[in-house]
Structures are given as structure tokens and as C-alpha cells.
Amino acid sequence: MSKQSDRFQTASDRYAQFRPRYPDSIVRRVAGRIVAVPVESALPVLDVGSGTGIFTRQLAAALPQGMPIIGIEPSFRMREQAMVQPASLSVFYRDGNAEHLPVEDGGARGVVAATAAHWFDRPAFYREAARALPSGGILAIVEYVRDEQSPAACAVVDFLARHGEARAYSRPDYTAELGALAGFGQLEEVREPVTFHLTLPEFAGLALSSSHARKIVEDMGEAEATARLQAIGSGLSDNDGKVPYGYVFQIFMTQRA
Template sequence: MDLHARRADSFGAQAEAYAEHRPDYPVAAIRWALEPLGTTERLDVLDLAAGTGKLTSVLCAEGHRVTAVEPNEQMLSELVRRVHGVRALPGHAEHIPVPDHTVDAVFVGTAFHWFDQEKALPEIARVLKPGGVLAAMWVEPDTDVEWLRELEQASLSSVESQRHDPVDIMRHPSFSPEERAKFPHVHPRESPEAVVAWINTHSRILVIDEVERAAITDKMLALLRGRQGTPDASFDIPLHAEVFRMVRVSD
């Protein structure tokens, strides 16, 4: 298995930690993504590559009828355990187990970079109603903040860090040109250990060996404890959600 595939498949074994420590998504970003539909009232929404349901839960809280599709069995099981009443299906972006033209919007949360776009975009177009929306978003640390830049530097591993915003999205005749927006967000963490637990759910950390991971963890904890001056300090981590949307045009 090549490194890209290993990274894409690394989250399942840590599904519970992923659900516990990853940030959710800002409501303002979801509402902006749905603006082309002319309404944010109860819609049929597909959360594609839904993981453990970090985005699914926000979509459900907004009152939408949500179908969650996720390829990893462990991640999907964690989603079902945490997000009640959602339709949850195994499946891939390149083969979505949903009938043609049945959803108003397809959301992808911090996962579009794993897709084979040549196969995924036509498949997403197939399940969307004409005029429906494809919305992809990434929640990333605000690296304009000095201590977060230092933390990112401390967390570097022998596997290259992947920064996903902006992502190069293929043009496709089934979709209008993309629009982009950015929204502030905050990820509350109750301690330095909780900050490190969040960083350690990223694929660049999951695929390295235990010795390297322990060394990076020690480095991050030393930086965070030194910054706050107390071992049990809480952190409100400034993030931003980078969002793009495209509208499904008629065939």
C-alpha cells in the first residue's frame, strides 16, 4: 500500500479518538454553502466521506434529513454510535449508494483531497438534483497566530504535512464555477494533552512509528505547557473553515 493510501486508511483504528478530538464545523459555513438553493429549511443532504459524523451532527442540528456515506467500517460505526437517527451507509465518493437526482446538497468535510476527482465529480453530479449544491470544507488552524505556527512546527513528522486549503478542484461540465468563502471557528481544548490528542488524529502522525510519535508528543507538550505556564490550562484554538461550493447545472 502506498503512503497516500496508508494515510487515507489510517483513521479507522483511531475512530473514537477522531470523534472525541477533531473540531466540528461552523454553522455559518453550512448556511453559506446552501444559499444557492434559496432556502435553508429542511433539505435532503448527503454527507460524503462522513467519518465519525463531525459534520453530520451539525447538519442534523440544522434540521436537515441527512444520509451519511463513509467507506471505513470503524468510522461509520462510531458515527452511528454518536449521531442518532441518521441514515448511515457504507460507500465511496467514486461509488455513492444513493439513487440518481435524490439529494439537494452534497457536503464533504475535510475529505475531498482523498477523492479521485475524475470519478467522484460525475458520481456526485449523478446523485444531486439539478440546482443542487456540492460543498466541500476544510477546518484548519489559523496559522496567522504565532503559537499555532510554533505548534505546527513542533508537530512535523517524517511524513510531510498536508495543508488542504485551497484545494485544486477540477472543472466539470455538470457544475457551475466554484465559489469560495472563509469562516472563523474555535476549537475548545481543556488542556495541553487535549490539544496534542487533536494533533495526533492527523494522518501524518498516525502513520509514523511509536518512538517518533512519542518524541513529537513530548515536544508539543513542552511548548504548550511553557506557553501557558500551568499544566492544566485550557485553550481556545482559533481555526478557519475554508469552503467552496458549486451548483449542479442541468444536463
């Protein structure tokens, strides 16, 4: 098992419970581009690095009934969490990774990665996406990042930096990367800020669902880490006791020429 996959094995329960859903407007935007691809309806959509299937299930609900979508995820625990969640009969999950997509050439109408591509060997992933997509097929990177204008999000960043593992990646410039891909065009970008209002347990659970929080739990224990985070959240909460937590959701989409 790779180190990256191991990160998610240990956090899969918190990930499934506390990670946010994507805004419906974001999901519909991706689904609309995929549905417009001029290929036979039986070709599947691939959700690469699908984790616990949050985006997989949302995208399936936005696509025409019966259009297959395959979540590709190397972590067994993540796939296990995904498969116990209610989903349409057109959703499937497979073991696999971004650098070796388990489809034949031209075998997918869309290749999507939702808050996962920063972990990939992206040049290899882009080559695989080019191989897997027919003419007109859609490559979409969807992600959410903490809103730097949100005090609660900044407090979590600070807590993770002080007590967690060193950051294992830098934020990619998807505009530049997708814009430079040979054989693709019609790059589209969407950005949508969203504020979630979290209870103190949700605030702490979301922070500890980070892939960089494993060391915190190991060093402090889950109860102590949760208590510290809830104390931080309490100082940031509104009058209703909820913590306003900001994310920015983004889409970067391009089309196979």
C-alpha cells in the same frame, strides 16, 4: 482496505474526541443552500467521507426535521464511532466511497464533503456528484485548515513534519476545480477564521488525531508523544493555561445547472 482508510481506522477514537465542531454560521450557510433546492423533500443529502459524523450531525440539526442525510464512509471504525453518537432519526451511515456514490442518478439534493475531499480521487468524485445531483442540486466542499498566523497551529505543523509521516496530499485549489466543472455554476466561497482555546490534553489530542501522526505514536508511544506535545503547548498557553489554536473554516459551493 485502502491505505487512506487504514490511516483513519487507527485514529478514530482521537478523531471523535478531539476534532473541532464546525461554526454554526458555516453549517447554516450550507444548509440554507441545500434547503432551497427545488426538489422533493425525500431526496437525501450525502455527506461523503463523513468520518465520525461530526459535520453530518451538525448539518442534520440545521436542516428541516425529517430531511434525510446519509454519511458515506469507507472506514468501519469511523462509522462505528459515528453510529454511537446521539443523532436525529433522519441520520444514516453507509459504507461507500466518493468515487462510487451509493445513490441512483439524480438521487441526492446535496453532495457535501467536510474536510475529506483532499483524500478523494476528485475528478471521479466530481463526475459522481454531477450524476447524483438533479438540476439545482448543491455540491459543497467544507473544510478547516490550520491558520498560518496561529503559533500553536504552526507548532503542530512543525512537530508533525519532524516526527510524523510524509504529507500524503497537497492542499487543493477548490475555487479553480469547482469553477471549471461543466454543468455547474453560481460558485460561492466563504472563509471564517476561528480560534479555539484548548487545554493541554486537548492540544496534544488534536495534534495526534492527524492522519500523519500514526508514525509518531508508533515510534514514541502515546504517552511520550502526548508529554512532548503538552510541553510545547505549555509554552504557548495564555494566562488561563489554555492554548489559543487557530483554524480557518472554508466553504466552496456550486449548483448543478
